Amino acid sequence: MLELVNVSHSYVARRQSFDHGVHHVLDDVSLQLMRGETLGIVGRNGAGKTTMLRLMAGIFSPSSGRVLRRPGASCALLSLGLGFQDGLSGRDNALLAAMLQGISRRNASARLEEIRAFSELGESFDEPVKTYSSGMRARLGFTTALLTDVDILLIDEVLSVGDAAFRDKAQAALKSRITGDQTVVFVSHAEGQVRSLCSRALWIEEGRVLAGGEVDEVLTAYRAGLVSRG
Amino acid sequence: MTLRHYLALVDTLARLSLKADASRYFLGYIWWLLEPLLYVLVFYVVFELILQNRQEDFLVFLMVGKLSFIWFAKSLNQASRSILGNRGLIGRVHVPKSLFPMASIQEGLYKQASVFLLLFTVLVSQGFGATLAWLWLLPVLLVNYLLIVACCLAGAWLVCVKYDFHVLVSMGVIFLMFTSGVFWDPRALPDPAMTDAVLLYNPLAFVIAAYRQVLMLGAAPDLLHLAAIGTGFALIAAALFWLLQRSSQYIALKVITA
Numbered sequence: 001m002l003e004l005v006n007v008s009h010s011y012v013a014r015r016q017s018f019d020h021g022v023h024h025v026l027d028d029v030s031l032q033l034m035r036g037e038t039l040g041i042v043g044r045n046g047a048g049k050t051t052m053l054r055l056m057a058g059i060f061s062p063s064s065g066r067v068l069r070r071p072g073a074s075c076a077l078l079s080l081g082l083g084f085q086d087g088l089s090g091r092d093n094a095l096l097a098a099m100l101q102g103i104s105r106r107n108a109s110a111r112l113e114e115i116r117a118f119s120e121l122g123e124s125f126d127e128p129v130k131t132y133s134s135g136m137r138a139r140l141g142f143t144t145a146l147l148t149d150v151d152i153l154l155i156d157e158v159l160s161v162g163d164a165a166f167r168d169k170a171q172a173a174l175k176s177r178i179t180g181d182q183t184v185v186f187v188s189h190a191e192g193q194v195r196s197l198c199s200r201a202l203w204i205e206e207g208r209v210l211a212g213g214e215v216d217e218v219l220t221a222y223r224a225g226l227v228s229r230g
Numbered sequence: 231m232t233l234r235h236y237l238a239l240v241d242t243l244a245r246l247s248l249k250a251d252a253s254r255y256f257l258g259y260i261w262w263l264l265e266p267l268l269y270v271l272v273f274y275v276v277f278e279l280i281l282q283n284r285q286e287d288f289l290v291f292l293m294v295g296k297l298s299f300i301w302f303a304k305s306l307n308q309a310s311r312s313i314l315g316n317r318g319l320i321g322r323v324h325v326p327k328s329l330f331p332m333a334s335i336q337e338g339l340y341k342q343a344s345v346f347l348l349l350f351t352v353l354v355s356q357g358f359g360a361t362l363a364w365l366w367l368l369p370v371l372l373v374n375y376l377l378i379v380a381c382c383l384a385g386a387w388l389v390c391v392k393y394d395f396h397v398l399v400s401m402g403v404i405f406l407m408f409t410s411g412v413f414w415d416p417r418a419l420p421d422p423a424m425t426d427a428v429l430l431y432n433p434l435a436f437v438i439a440a441y442r443q444v445l446m447l448g449a450a451p452d453l454l455h456l457a458a459i460g461t462g463f464a465l466i467a468a469a470l471f472w473l474l475q476r477s478s479q480y481i482a483l484k485v486i487t488a
Contacts, residue, residue, distance in 0.1 A: 013487050023487075054482075058324040061479040076323070083318040087250030096246060100323045102231065105238050128253070 007065035040198030079156035243333035310385030383470035
């Protein structure tokens, strides 16, 4: 479904006027993702996890190497933070997000009530997103991505926020999708979620793959790495 | 992405942005008309009342120039920042980057429709009755739109590549306001060679003059000149669509890591 072949990624960023520094984010990363597989990615902050998801989603192109996606495969990246238009309501943002994922306006409109019900946002669904808490934003983002059909779902830390009840509900919903044909890449610091949802795991650190394979083995190596690196 | 879905997204982005924009103001959609009218009022006070301009029908002359210039200026200012302004969406989904400036242009188009309706009402009330010659407005509007699309796509791309262009775009708009015959008539310049130069080298001045020819004089504009400008900007716009599509991932990287 998706393959990264010797992918390296770096970019030039300005730190002050007339100054440019090269940031190396990923270094010679290769992996294969099969249809219906759920891959968990662990690593410390700044390890290159989000960049890897953006490369998988086609948002970035790698500095070297290749990202191969099955022709026609649709992809949605679900992440916290920016991505919503603050002045628009949750309903309008959900409509826009669904349309940006390639769904027609009519079909996107038809799914809005379902998104409202699952996200449990109630009347806030029609309020501007700028009034939302981070948990409410996460509910809206997660539900919009989950209820729109994409071939590859890339999830970046989204299940780590929100109240416990919604987290459980979201995890259960994701699990039911995973049992089908859904291909998922799941980035999380929550080892329990990776263990519960993923069939394979990858540990990346400073842009390099340090371990990959069985979830328990990778998580054990990751934990040991965290201890030894302080 | 199909063309149909692309156009639906442009339309949806524009409508939602207009809705969000209106909700920020107490007077909401009334600002669509009020803001351009206030601009006209400011210029009228300066040129007619303070500088004692004695040009005949100056208010109508000024409205035609200023209201068509505002369409260009606001579209360009907004569109050139539109890709950067949507960095949150760009970081989450791979979409054609031309979507964002095109949505800004569409937003300007919806606003301008009501502004032109107001302008036509004023023209008729001031004795400039609608005649068949007003049909020449259609090609003038089309060329004006193509000019806006080309400039907006160029502005959006340049501001993404180097944010410094944002300052130059703003300066360029001010320069064009003074040099495009918004509040003076290029055809009334004492030196005919200068009139020809202004209309030849500044397409915006030609388009504004063409609006006045059609609406105030009931005459056809120089169609050959109009067609040349239209063709030129259509080609530039097509090249910029290609450039934005081709550099889509480069733009995403520039925008996200800026």
